[in-house]
Every structure is written in C-alpha cells, then in structure tokens.
Amino acid sequence: MRVLVIGNGGREHALAWKLRQSSRVTQVFIAPGNAGTLEEGENVAIAANDIPGLIKFAQTAKIDLTVVGPEGPLVEGVVDAFQAAKLRVFGPSRAAAQLEGSKIFCKEMLRHADVPSADFHVFKSPEAAQRFILDRYPSEDESVPVVVKADGLAAGKGVIVCQRRRDALDAIDRIARKREFGDAGKQFIIEDRLDGQEASVLAFTDGRTIVTLPPAQDHKPAYDGDKGPNTGGMGAYCPAHIVDDRMLSWIEEHMLVPTVHAMKRSRQPFKGVLYAGIMLTNQGPRVLEYNVRLGDPECQPLLMRLQTDLVDVIEATIDGKLDELGPLKWDPRPAVCVVMASEGYPGDYEKGRQIRGLDEAGALPDVKVFHSGTALVDNKVVTNGGRVLAVTALGNTLAAAKLQAYTAVKCIRWPGAWCRKDISDKARLPPKEDTWRDKPRR
Structure with missing residues (x-):
C-alpha cells in the first residue's frame, strides 16, 4: 500500500x-x-x-x-x-469540518445537541461587541470572565482569555478591527470563561460507532504555570488521569455521542477524528471547542503508545466498520511530549537557525523526536517555524517519561531555543471530588 x-x-x-x-x-x-x-x-x-x-x-x-x-x-x-x-x-x-472551521457553527451545534458548553454571544461588528461588554460590565475594575474567539481558523491563536474589561475591549479590537487573525475575525464570539483543568478527548468515528482514545492533556499557554499567551500547544502527556474511566464514559455519553448524532441528523455526517477540548469545571465537563483531526501535540504521545495497526483503524473508519475492529491495543507506559520553540514564538521569530544534537537525542531509549517546524538546507536541519520539535518519550511512570523527554531536550540546541519546563506536572494535582454528577447539566 x-x-x-x-x-x-x-x-x-x-x-x-x-x-x-x-x-x-x-x-x-x-x-x-x-x-x-x-x-x-x-x-x-x-x-x-x-x-x-x-x-x-x-x-x-x-x-x-x-x-x-x-x-x-x-x-x-x-x-x-x-x-x-x-x-x-x-x-x-x-461540511462536517465546520465543527472546527467555524466556532459559531460549533457553538450552535453544541446548543442544538444539548452538549454542555459555555454560554455565548455572536458578533459581526466590534462596536456592538464593545457595547455589550460596557453594558454588561459597567465598572472598569470588576472581573470580566469572558473569552473572545475569532470565528475562523487561526492556527490555535484566535482565542483570547480576558480578566478585566480592558482585556475584553482590547481583544475585540485585535480580532475585529486590527484583524490580527485575518478573515478569521470577520465574525467572532464572546463566551463565558470556564475555569478548571483542560483535557483532550479524541475519538475515531465512522458516523455510527465511536472509538474513544485515552485522554490526553495539552498545555496551551506559552509559559510555565499556564502563564502567557495561547499557543498551538507547548506539550502534552497521555494518559491524563484527571479523566478517569467513569468520567470518560460520561463524556462519551453526554458529549461525543450527541455530537455525532446531531451531525448525522443535520445531513453532515462526521467521519474521521473528532477531538473534544474539554474544561473540567466544578459543575462538570464542558466542551470548549471541537477539532476535526488529531491534535498537535496530543497526537505524538498518543501514537507513541498505540500498538494497533493505524492503517486498520483508518480503513475501518472510512468503510464504516469500526464496530468490527475490536478494542485498540496500547503500550501501558505513559508518554510525555515537550515542544521546543523558536525565540519569539507565539509572536515573531527568525527562521534558518541550525539545529544540533538531534542524533544524540534520538539515540536515547524510548525517545522519538518529531519535527514540527524544520527544513533541510545544505544538508543541515534548520528551524522553519515557531514550534520546531516535539520531543516525545515513554516511561514506566509519568515521572520517568517526563525525565526521559527532558533529557532528550537537553541534547538539542540552537540559538533561541526554549520550552516549558513543567509539561505533565498538572497530573500531580489531587483530583477533586466530582459532586457535579448529581447536579443538573445546565
């Protein structure tokens, strides 16, 4: 083949x-x-x-x-x-890819399917959106717990989390007036901010059967401790035990299944990978957004652990035969992926800087260095993007996987290289009591 x-x-x-x-x-x-x-x-x-x-x-x-x-x-x-x-x-x-291509389409579909998510408002003009913020939050000093999102694709960066009124007004200006994210900002959403830990739940679906993958956890903010601007993802680990088996079943029943059914009813059946970005709030899981493909960097630790032939999974999805596939097989060891980025990312950055130490890192046991933004120039590997490498490792424990990943990171160098130092540390946080299960979903 x-x-x-x-x-x-x-x-x-x-x-x-x-x-x-x-x-x-x-x-x-x-x-x-x-x-x-x-x-x-x-x-x-x-x-x-x-x-x-x-x-x-x-x-x-x-x-x-x-x-x-x-x-x-x-x-x-x-x-x-x-x-x-x-x-x-x-x-x-x-048609089905609109779930990611348009945040407005996605939010309206979530509402139609009764999938738990944040309340939202749609805007086409910055003036109307800014009036909405000023009317709703008249005091300049009060907390403004909203998120402003460009409707279209923006490489994972068209989402601005706000704390104060000036943050929201500035976000509207950046998206709708300055058009920092291009035509993605023709329309935009203001939605209530959800607080909690994020998790990524991905599933293969042929439009009838859903095969859910082990949960992962991405790290979107640029800097340690989830500080700084949003990025395309600075690292991930899998499995993420903040989503236990019971919660995963709940997410399948109340989020994935209603979404797949709603798409089928709307004559836009979904076949492929459905990726739910989920916030684990005190009121229970809430869908932040859907993506329509494997996540990056979640894909790297997931595929490091997958032992089933990926071609079999893909063909069963295409042919509508996922129900005949049987359970997927996984390496029991956890995997950690650390993204190495160019200086300046997620803002402006230089390209063409030579990368050294790749062979040394790749020779370490249970390590795979996946290239994200690289190019080959005069037989030398150079930087060619903001997120440059996704250094991924397996370990008998999550701590061992993290240590092995960062050991590999230390082998690799180029001028301005940097990464977060705390990928997977959130797994150490004690789980919260899930009293939300007995509460109404909305």
Whole structure:
C-alpha cells in the first residue's frame, strides 16, 4: 500500500512514522513534509492547501490511501475533492469540518445537541461587541470572565482569555478591527470563561460507532504555570488521569455521542477524528471547542503508545466498520511530549537557525523526536517555524517519561531555543471530588 500524508508539522511526522510501521504499507509520501519526515518516507513539494496538485500527485503516484493531517485543507474541502476523483482519503467532509472551521457553527451545534458548553454571544461588528461588554460590565475594575474567539481558523491563536474589561475591549479590537487573525475575525464570539483543568478527548468515528482514545492533556499557554499567551500547544502527556474511566464514559455519553448524532441528523455526517477540548469545571465537563483531526501535540504521545495497526483503524473508519475492529491495543507506559520553540514564538521569530544534537537525542531509549517546524538546507536541519520539535518519550511512570523527554531536550540546541519546563506536572494535582454528577447539566 502506498500512503500519502498531507501536512508538514509534528502531527504529520508522527502519522508518517506510525503508518510506516504497518506491515501493509510499502511507501509513505508526505506533502510537503519537513526535515524529519524524510526519515519516514519521501517528501513531495506540494503545499497542503494545493488540492488540485495533491489530487494529481495521488493519481500519478497510484496512492492507495491519503491521510489528511491539518485542519486547513479539511475545511477547504480536500476530502470531498479526493472522493470526487475516486481516491481513498481519511478525514471529514467540508461540511462536517465546520465543527472546527467555524466556532459559531460549533457553538450552535453544541446548543442544538444539548452538549454542555459555555454560554455565548455572536458578533459581526466590534462596536456592538464593545457595547455589550460596557453594558454588561459597567465598572472598569470588576472581573470580566469572558473569552473572545475569532470565528475562523487561526492556527490555535484566535482565542483570547480576558480578566478585566480592558482585556475584553482590547481583544475585540485585535480580532475585529486590527484583524490580527485575518478573515478569521470577520465574525467572532464572546463566551463565558470556564475555569478548571483542560483535557483532550479524541475519538475515531465512522458516523455510527465511536472509538474513544485515552485522554490526553495539552498545555496551551506559552509559559510555565499556564502563564502567557495561547499557543498551538507547548506539550502534552497521555494518559491524563484527571479523566478517569467513569468520567470518560460520561463524556462519551453526554458529549461525543450527541455530537455525532446531531451531525448525522443535520445531513453532515462526521467521519474521521473528532477531538473534544474539554474544561473540567466544578459543575462538570464542558466542551470548549471541537477539532476535526488529531491534535498537535496530543497526537505524538498518543501514537507513541498505540500498538494497533493505524492503517486498520483508518480503513475501518472510512468503510464504516469500526464496530468490527475490536478494542485498540496500547503500550501501558505513559508518554510525555515537550515542544521546543523558536525565540519569539507565539509572536515573531527568525527562521534558518541550525539545529544540533538531534542524533544524540534520538539515540536515547524510548525517545522519538518529531519535527514540527524544520527544513533541510545544505544538508543541515534548520528551524522553519515557531514550534520546531516535539520531543516525545515513554516511561514506566509519568515521572520517568517526563525525565526521559527532558533529557532528550537537553541534547538539542540552537540559538533561541526554549520550552516549558513543567509539561505533565498538572497530573500531580489531587483530583477533586466530582459532586457535579448529581447536579443538573445546565
């Protein structure tokens, strides 16, 4: 089987690495890929959003299966286009991908399906939104617990968490007037801020059957202690025991199942990976947002632990046969992923800085260095993005996995390299008593 992976980030490197392990796969192509994906297969110089170019390559190279990594091509309809060309492809349709492509669509669907989430208001003009904030919070000094979100895709950065009135007014200005996130800010949402720990629950679904993966926990803020601006994710670990088996069953019943059913009823059936970003509040789990693909960096520790052939899972999803697949097999050891970033990220950063120590890090036991933002220039690996590497390790305990990941991080260097030092530390927090189960959901 010849497989094409679309994308150039850490998620796509992890997908290519795992797909290459399948006994059924003879060759892996990655479009456009990065310096790391060259270790797993052949890079193809076609942009992830060049849908006609991707289709032409898949036809010419006789690709048997295409796996779409990033959200952009999914929202643009790459799956529909591949299917129209009679090509086998994994991912949701353009209509179903609106769950991630439009936060307004997602929130309205959550409300329609009665899935627990934060209350929200939709705006098209900054003036109306700022009047809403000023009317609702007349005092400049009072707490303003809201989140302002650009409606469209913004590479994980179009969400601004506010503490004070000036924060909310500034967020509206940045999204709707200055258009820091481009056309993603044509419409936007102001929703009530939810407090608690975040968790990521991902599931494969063929539109009828749901196969839920072990929960993971991402670290979105840039700096230790969850300080600083939001990023695309600075690290993750799996499994996240803050979501125990009982809570995971509750999330499946009250969030994933109603969502899949609501999409089917609306004639926008969902096939692929449904990713629920969840806030664990004192009132119970609440959906923050849905993504329509594997998370990055959650994908890396999840695939490090997955022992079932990924091709089998993907094909069962495409063919509507997940109910015949049987339970997935997992390495019992936990995995920790630490993202190494460029100086300045999530703001402006320089590219082209040579990375050293990759071989030394990769030689450590139970370590895999996934490339996110790298390129090969004159046979040297250089930085080519904000999030550069996703250093991932297994360990007999979570503490051992963390130690091994950071041991690998210490091997790697380039000018301006940095990372959070506390990935997985939140797992040490004592669990709260879940008295919310006996309360009304809303």
